[in-house]
Amino acid sequence: MSFQEQACIAELYKPEADSGTEYLRDANDDIFWLLYGSVLVFNMQAGFALLEAGQVRIKNRSNMLLKNVVDVCMGGVVWYLFGYAFAFGLSSNGFIGGSWDVLSGCADYSKWMFQWTFATTSATIVSGAVAERCSFSAYLFMTFLMQGFLYPVVVHWVWSGYGWLGKDIIGGNGLMDFAGSGVVHLTGGTCALVGAVVVGPRAGRFSPDSLWPMRGNSVAFATLGTMTLWFSWYGFNCVSTGSYSAMYEASRVAMATTMSACGGGLAGLVLNLAHTGAPDILQALNGILGGLVAVTAGAPYYEPYVALAGGSSSTARGCSRPSRSTTPSTRLPSTWPAASGASSRSACSPPRPTWTTPSTLVPSTAAARSSSASRCSGPLPLRCGQP
Secondary structure: OOOHHHHHHHHOOOOOOOHHHOOHHHHHHHHHHHHHHHHHHHHHHHHHHHHHHHHHHHHHHHHHHHHHHHHHHHHHHHHHHHHHHHHHHOOOOOOHHHHHHHOOOOHHHHHHHHHHHHHHHHHHHHHHHOOOOOOHHHHHHHHHHHHHHHHHHHHHHHHHHOOOOOOOOOOOOOOOOOHHHHHHHHHHHHHHHHHHHHHHHOOOOEEEEEOOOOOOOHHHHHHHHHHHHHHHHHHHHHHHHOOOOOHHHHHHHHHHHHHHHHHHHHHHHHHHHHHHHHOOHHOOOOOOOHHHHHHHHHHOOOOOHHHHHHHHHHHHHOOOOOOOOHHHOOOOOHHHHHHHOOOOOOOOOOOOOOOOOOOOOOOOHHHHHHHOOOHHOOOOOOOOOOO
């Protein structure tokens, strides 16, 4: 280790009362811990890519994969140029960072890496909400705005130490968000909801009195993507302890994360079974993601049984059937990658279609669907009747 590296570590990590060099080992352990977590959280991009590529129609699969690559590449540049400064720079107003020297001199590069992976995760949530109906140029602008301004501002509010939400609020302790249920997932989910409202549903998704299912092209991709996200979530939550010496706390976080995901997956499966009479793996995957998001804010504070109940309830809270009389213009498509940005997640299937023919369908497709109506009367799963 060079003298300059030792000087930087001393500036960033050396306790004021420590006159020796024992802190060097602890500092290197902490740096490794954050870099290890960065690799795990970065692997979430592979999970999102598999999940979203499996949940769209095959003609749009390459486009979805490209959006995930753009999130990472553009996000790295934007986060370096000004996103990180907006998030963790000094400020006097509590709204946005204003110092541009956070990456000059002895910069905390491990913190930059770890926080960059969080920023890309928040931006990627939006891509699933606007799948198959957003132009590439519009998505480029969205991911630039998301990682360059919207997400960094929210981070500054809560995690910078200078933001107005992270300070005492009316005699309280400020907002506590351990690993980003609100900062990362709620921010991404809110932007995803706005995007879904703006672009509207996919063509042919709704008719005046029915809902047409649009199944993805690969359940295997969706399953592998969800399991990859679950694996990477341990880096998301456990490494947010920030210190290699906090291993007991990390083990508690891992336990809570596991229980919440398991509870969410089982709740999604059971609720869908009760609604449709048939098990559906996609709804179990929905529940797993909902449980993971729900536990992220308070993972080190939850007992395992509390995490289990929280994961289950996060899946069940949104379980309500929309009315069939709702007009298509006011109903949002169920793009569940985007719903991973909210702490509560509906695991219920949409209402069973009535198999009336939308006027927008071409005659051959309409005839095929009409002919399937006789085979699909009664309480059958949503998949029945697809040509």
